[in-house]
Amino acid sequence: MRIIQFYLLLVAAVFSLKDIHASAGTFQLVNKTVISWNDTSRMQFLHDPTVYSEGWDTLAHSKFWKEIMCLSSDTFVLNIAYCRKPIEKMHRATWMNLTEDQKLVYKDSLSFVHCIDSSKMIYVTGGKGEFYEVKKVLPEIGRAIRIFEDNNCDPWYAQTILLIESPGKNRNKSSAGALGPFQLMPAVARKYGLIVNKTIDQRTDLDKSAKAASRLINGACVPGIKNILNEKGIQYRESDLWFRLLVLHAYHAGVGNVRCVLNTLNPTEGGIGLFMNIWQTTCGSFKNESQNYSQIALGAITRMEELIGESGDTVFLVTGDRMLREYSKKNQKTFDTYNFLTTCLKKYETDFIDGMIPFEYFMKRVGFIRKELTELASVISNSEKEIVLKKYPAEESHVNYLAAQLTKRQRYQDAISMLKINLDMHPDSPAVYDSLARAYRLSGDRKTAELYMKRSSGMSRHNNSQTDIR
Template identity: 50%
Template sequence: MRILISLSLAGTIAFTACSQTSSYDHEKIDVIKDNNSSVLMDAAMLYQDKWSELAQPQFWKKIMRLSPDSCIINVASTRQIIAITSFAQWRSQTEEQKERYKDSIKLAYNLDTTERIYVTTGKNDFYRFSDVYPSLSKGVEAFERYNVDPWYAQAILLIESPGQLKKSSAGAYGAFQLMPAVARNQGLIVNKTVDERKDFDRSAYAASRLIRTICIPEARKIVQKHQLSYNEQDLWFRLLVLHVYHAGALNVAAAVDKIAPKKGGQELITALWQTTAANFGNNSQNYTQLALASQLILHELVHENSDYVHACMTNKE
């Protein structure tokens, strides 16, 4: 039995029973705003396991909400925030002045001389949550229809060209930012006259199939090689799968081999954020940090702006 718990802003609670439809019902929330309902994946596990308190997701939360004319000066390895300033003001300095400032940070914070200091501009022009929001429920429903964990749909849609139909410099396109060859391998038509990546449902089909037939099996191989215990619904395993989706299995495997983990969990993912191997570099390290940050922002937006939030639970008899 699946039970919907309706929580109004006034605190009134109502219960409605309906038939169980999915093994992921216990992770869903049904959001009602202005009489429109949408089903999303809840972010509860991010708080339960304290992923929400990590410096990296908190850093990217700020970047996602900051305008491009501002920037955050931060420590590359830890994403410790040193200062928030005007990007124009930063650019107005000479290279020598910038380097002197970065050296002064290392000295003041007792950092190694090899530590990198980044200047990261705000990206609220790219991470447009109001634009991507309508597609999230469609993605969740599509992935369930194709028998794939719908958590991946929401995570990918939030950070891959959110709410925009743009082609990346590498050639990735569509809501799930699939490369041409990858899309073709997953059954889509991509040629000079037809590009099915533009169609949301076809793109969702290809992305879900890619995750089911390649990303999850390859993530399994990686953790099994290192004899790590895992559950495929654990957040850390899902994040590992996302890394495979973004960077490719060989690159993720190289990074995990370099770490040589003795156990899975949050410790492995945070180690990946600090590890470079093969073609697993800075963008790859950032990918799941962005996924966590965007889920936290979505969670806040939902609970701040919705008329009702239905929490879905599975009653196992």
């Protein structure tokens, strides 16, 4: 009996210790097997249990940005500004076609229907799935973590900044001039040891920019936040999630602007309550974009946690491959198999659009599934064969949709490859030539774009004359 009591006390102590670590804001290193279309490797990520134990993941702001990161820019979400509660989704074109007066009337009607106080603003936020390509940045996180650790900087910042600043787009430059995976401004980059001139820009180098970012955080951001909190007598631990989020704000907006906000609020303690107030406060250059920064960070963290936790120890970057692994012809009803395979096709489309697989691999997978569908068609009635053996993709508009999604991600060559499939299937369609002309123009090949545009114009005139004859 005493042994059992001792064991129960020991277990309780262990769980209590875990709770203490969680409340202290310590993170856990998590190793995962990451499988891409052509490689399998072990990667390291960070898991911060306080995101969940303290309830940051349940905040409406966190949920809102997590959803926005998963939506295409074709989708607009009308939401209550102060709490980020979604009210309604609308197609981008529908909203953009409204006049300014119509937009105001529509917002007023939403306020009335949903009993929203007239003093509360309604924001229109576009989906940002094309920007927040989290899967692309996963292979870089482990390297950045090690560099931050080597420079005695909290690696939590490495992972979080990579997730939100310019995920998977190391050569993206912001309107303000920030560049690279850590979006460093030229002067800041030079101050912390990088070469930035007309011929060399080391901000696009992951290792060098990670080292510079760690120096910036250790040399300016963390000390700046500590000074502000010490002046106000607010207790903190550098491992507290709210402290780390303040440091992120300093990284993005500058210590001076964070000080301005905190002086306006004059808080006596940190935590979720402090951030609920920060998200409603502007001061100096700390405005809406700055308010969003920590909200986006929380959304990105919870989204990544879901992504790496979907399949236990394994992370499948190609969702089509993960699903196709479960494919079996045995004991399957014909149309259950058909539905399964067509779902696999849709998964591969998403993988291709997300940049997880190249065009050649995408078409190889499509070819395999088409072969399976052909075999399936041999054992069903003639009336059903047409459904199963339809061409891939089924319609001209479907290929145009895929090409448009690739174009939004500036993947012009892949868009052109898809449109040429359309050209093979619909050689007499002016719209196909027009789409190819636009894709070539965006890719920088104006000469080829003009050839396709002339062909499109010629076919349109011919079709119009044929219509007149009839």
